[in-house]
Amino acid sequence: MHCYFHLVHTHERIVDEAGIEVSDLEAAHYQALKAIQELRQEGEADEVDWRGWHLEVVDEAGNVLLSIPLNVAQH
Template sequence: MHCYFHLVHMHDRILDETGIEVSDLEAAHYQAVKAIQELRQEGEADAVDWRGWQLDVTDDTGKVLLSIPLDTPQH
């Protein structure tokens, strides 16, 4: 299945125009967590306030398959 990973905060949206192909929802969740970890590891990540932001994973139709808050620690 093809999934898109959008950063969302109230009325602000940073859209993933490309997306990636994943085998199932579990793989999509893994990729979402990996993307969040990469965001946090970027050089200026400490300067970015992610409170209130979330990563929405959607399918081709725009249906939200899962949503992960960015202000919650990921393990």
């Protein structure tokens, strides 16, 4: 299944236009946690206020499969 990983806040949306192919929902969840970890490791990510932000995993039809709050998600 093809999944996209969007960063979503109340009035902002950073869209993943490429997405990746995963075998199932468990693999999508793993990739989402990995992406969050990478975000936190980039540059000055510690100074970013993640409150209110979510990483949404959506399928090709735009259905939200997972929504992980960035301020509490840990790997």
